Structure formats: structure tokens, C-alpha cells
Amino acid sequence: MKFLRPDDASLSVTFTAPASGAAWLAILSKLPAVPMSISGSGLIFPRRAKVVTPGCAMRMTIGKPIATEGMRSADRTELTRRLEEAVRATFTTEV
Numbered sequence: 001m002k003f004l005r006p007d008d009a010s011l012s013v014t015f016t017a018p019a020s021g022a023a024w025l026a027i028l029s030k031l032p033a034v035p036m037s038i039s040g041s042g043l044i045f046p047r048r049a050k051v052v053t054p055g056c057a058m059r060m061t062i063g064k065p066i067a068t069e070g071m072r073s074a075d076r077t078e079l080t081r082r083l084e085e086a087v088r089a090t091f092t093t094e095v
Contacts, residue, residue, distance in 0.1 A: 023079035027072065032065030033079060035086035040095035061090040 026033035040058035063086045071079065 018080055018084045020076045020080040023076040023083060024073065026066075026068045027076055027079065030068060032067050033083055034065045035063035035083050035090070037061045037063075037087045037091040039092045057095045059092065059095045063087070063090055 023033060038058060038060050040056065043053060044056045044058055045052050066079065066082055066086070068079065
């Protein structure tokens with residue numbers, strides 16, 4: 001899954017489409033996939049910035065692991081959807 005990053009220009013929550021790489025790795029390794037969101041990083045380190053902005057906060061949220069036992073490579077689209085749903089549920093614009 002790609003990192004999902006909001007559009008910094010408007011600070012609205014518009015995400016890029018996730019890729020299935022994280023799901024594929026979790027299925028192949030037979031390990032749980034762990035959804036994680038980072039909120040507020042766009043304010044600390046805006047795109048094209050050379051230095052971080054002091055005095056800002058960010059929040060990292062680690063979700064409940066999603067078991068991959070019994071999944072096959074063909075299940076990666078569904079696992080990617082579940083991961084994206086979990087990340088969106090924990091993302092916040094306020095930190």
C-alpha cells in the first residue's frame with residue numbers, strides 16, 4: 001500500500017489510490033497486516049520543504065492487525081481494501 005497523504009495545499013483529506021504491495025507482502029510472509037496512519041505530517045514537513053516546521057504536532061495511529069492466514073495472492077485486493085478502510089478510519093485532520 002502506498003503511503004496515503006492528504007493534499008497539503010488545501011489540507012483536505014483526499015488520498016492517493018493505495019497499491020497492493022503491503023497486502024502482497026503480508027500474504028506471502030503469512031504475517032498479519034498492520035494498518036497505520038500518520039496525521040499532521042504535512043504541516044510538519046510540507047512538500048518540497050527543506051526543513052521541518054517547528055511547533056507542530058503529528059499523530060501516529062497503529063490499528064489492529066489483520067490476519068492473513070489462509071489468504072492467497074488473489075486475496076490481496078480485498079486485503080488492500082480492508083487496510084485502506086482501517087487507515088481512513090484512524091486518520092484525522094486535527095492532532
